[in-house]
Amino acid sequence: MKELSYLGAAETATRIRSGRLSPVDLVEVCLQRIETLDDKLRAWATVSKRAALDTARALERELEERGPRGPLHGIPVGVKDVYYTAGVKTSAGSKLCEDFVPEYSATAVRHLEEAGAIVLGKTACTEFAANDPAPTRNPWNLDHTPGGSSSGSAAAVAARTCFVTLDTQTAGDVLRPAAYNGVVGLKPSYGRISRHGTIPVSWSLDTGGIMARSVEDAALALEVLAGHDPEDQSSSSRPVPDYVGTLRGRSDPPTLGLIRRYYYDRADEKVREHTDRVVELLRSAGARIEEMEPPEDLGLVYAAHRAVVFSECAAYHQETFRQRPEDYGPKLRQLIELGQVTPAVSYIQAQRLRRRFGRKLRENLSRVDALITPTTPTTAPSGLSETGDRRFQLPWTFAGVPAINVPSGLDRSGLPYGTQLIGALFAEDRLLATAYWCEKALSVDLSPPLGEPSW
């Protein structure tokens, strides 16, 4: 039974469709793993055990009677606890929402269910997806941060308690935890995945994202999640390509733009050496590597991002913060206060800089298939009071372009390294195909040492 939880979502979905694997058995395996592992990992905020088993039984019958509902038929997934789930508590890691049970599900959650996915429950996140840590621990080393804000999702996927998770990124909330936990993390373009029915951090930055065990699984999930939603004014109406077909169809080596400036200045020595090794490996497999300069001063981009996120977050929380300031964690409280004193002119200047950055970046990205950088300046830092450094992931969220973490190895202490690839706006198909090629060339398959249960 153990092998079931080690398959990818794509392979598992194929087995389910052909009748070789029961969704009920699969859900039972995942629930058993959660029961065994989650006392120490604390990746799950809520587990909907009965509902998940009922859905699995219904999907098993449906498959026999009418065939598969969609490409994720019978696949157990997790949902970050900022997405509304009808009838299931959505707490966003906050005392303020501890009793909040939405009456409807977010559009993205509905898309997963309509594709046949089984929502096992809600994954833990930092408070309101900001900076006060979740209780989650890193499955590679319990004394190290799993990153954030999608802390539980990354740990849940790494620990094989589910196959895919639905997440959000405002700065580095998907890619950083993905890197720290050795899983694939995809942040598509801003507007690609509906955010209708999510608790926001910063409206003009929040982007739906995905964590999975492989690039192929991320592509499969994106195909289900992408698409226009009239309920979300930021949602793009661009057509959704065949992501899985594109990545399988590409075999020629990509052209990658390596950005050293800013990244190599801030990465520690072992991350710099690791990135050099990754680049050499990709080059020897046939990739063309071009050294590129960042299209803007990324320190300035960081300052601009902070002006936007602080201001918008303060605006969202203004009323509640006035009424119940004591119910906010210290880091979020400070973020809101700093937002309240940020001048409107600075906010507008930040948004103007954002436009210029996006335009310059388009020029850079027109010359390559993807930019390549380390995802984080270090592997997961020790301690659980912080969630790590967002500076390496944040510029691409600010520009609204897609980015993906590809696990690329382990350091000497057994913690995962991640490599970040960045693509052109709404060119997720090209980015995923590039990431798939790199994943194959690197041939890294990571599983944390969890004192494995036998299922």
Add this chain to the structure above:
Amino acid sequence: MAGGTKEELTNALVRQAVELFGQERANELRPSLEKRAEQLWLLDQALLDRDEEPAVMFFP
């Protein structure tokens, strides 16, 4: 406030923090306000073309 030196920006942020949150909290926030002022100053130095409009992230 915009267009000032780092020190002027810090003082302006601190004044506002005192007004909104009181002296004690403003004192606690001082290191973060200084960091914010540094970032806002950096943003002030960005030479943006006069025609550059703010990003509109809501796609039609």
